[in-house]
Amino acid sequence: MRFALLLLASAATYAETIFIQNATVYTVTKGTFKGSVLIEDGKIKQVGQNLAAPSGARIVDAAGMHLSPGIIDAHSHIAAGAGGINEGSVSVSSMVRIEDFVDPESVAIYRALAGGVTSANILHGSANAIGGQNRLIKMRWGKTGVEMLFDGGPPSIKFALGENPKRSGNPTPAPGGPTTVARYPATRMGVEDIYRQAFTEAKEYQKAWVDFKSGKSTVEPRRDLRLEPLVEIMEGKRLVHCHAYRGDEMLMMMRVAEEFGFRIATFQHVQEGYKIAKEMVEHGVGGSGFSDWWAYKMEVVDGIPYNMALMTSKGVMAAVNSDDAGLMRRLNTEAAKTMKYGGLTEDQALALITINPARHMKVDDRIGSIEVGKDADLVIWNKPPLSSYAVPQKVYIDGSLYFDRDTDVSSRIAKEARKKALEEKAKAQQIPPQPKKDSAPQGGPQSDEVR
16 A cells, blocks of 8 residues: 555646746756756756757747746654644654655645755654654645655664754653653753663564565564664665764764664754764764754854855865745845855855755755756746755756746635635634645744754
8 A cells, every 4th residue: 555655745736847047046056157948858858058949849938037946844743734733642653654644735735845945854853862764745735735745765763963863842840749750851961861772662563574575483473563674774774863962962973873784864953063063074973953043942043154065175065954834935035144154165055055965965966956857947047056045946847837926926826715714604604614725833943843
């Protein structure tokens, strides 16, 4: 059944052949130039300066415009269904899956498109030391949740360190009050212990299956959906994206991972990455975080806006993410800040929201740059993509147009009229108004990650 769903997700409906001409093309990996891009069957067929449009192609004249790869948000929680993105009842929730609850009607998907975002890694929350399974999606607005699933790259899972999994926000029982204690763990040392316990169990589970399949044992092990993803991690089949802020905890996590024979793919947030960049390079872990968020809780007080540039200068594969539905629409501006704070070049800054997150997720053969053979996930901007004045005009995913600013603006009057008509109808039927999806609470970020 799952295989059939994945086949359905990969069966994209491609637009006609498209020839985008006269644009300033930001390939990210192969320089910037004035030229054209040919799209066929949802893929980039040709990229160059002196290309001729083939017969029958739809011509898109982008004179004075700027063409970039679609933005990739390496850390988001949008469209993950109602009820939150944490399974807070246990410390190890590796059996739960984001992909089962992708909400295709979440308006945050359309708003992300309007900001030039074409793909996003939808992560489980950080209430658990070992969280649930993540899912990379494409912003195919109007499609089903299954059709939004990205059909390539290895699966991944969410880990977390620090205040969130050790439950720093839990109230302490008053003297003489209830004797119940908070869910284990309640300390940073306890979080480390959770990892050691879980992977020790996973190694035993792995061995039991090896013994059974080799004939060494005649007793078939009982399947454990909690331990299977951990075995996949140790076998290099599943990536780990780990919520982390402090350098000491990231060092601990790398040591534990190496002890059990695997590597962390990325540290998410990674505020103190600049302190341990050398060790991160040696381990092979990437750093995906904010451009300039800090001081919203105690464990991020050493965050600095030079973090991304310093990690990049030391050889860490860095990326800028949003962790917030609002910020997601301005990731180009977030990436541009690294040119001010640290002096990154335009290509380096643009890589933070395109090819680098694709490399983190092992999908850089498909998305993240404008190269022949890759998915035609492209954004046409009215200004250079890192400009504060840049506004996406057209957004393509797999060669299909999913956002057109002219169409959006021209249809607003009709949409507003329909909205008012529906409101009047609801009022007449006395239907209570429904809460907006993906709405952030006043005065704070949307994500459970940073509360």
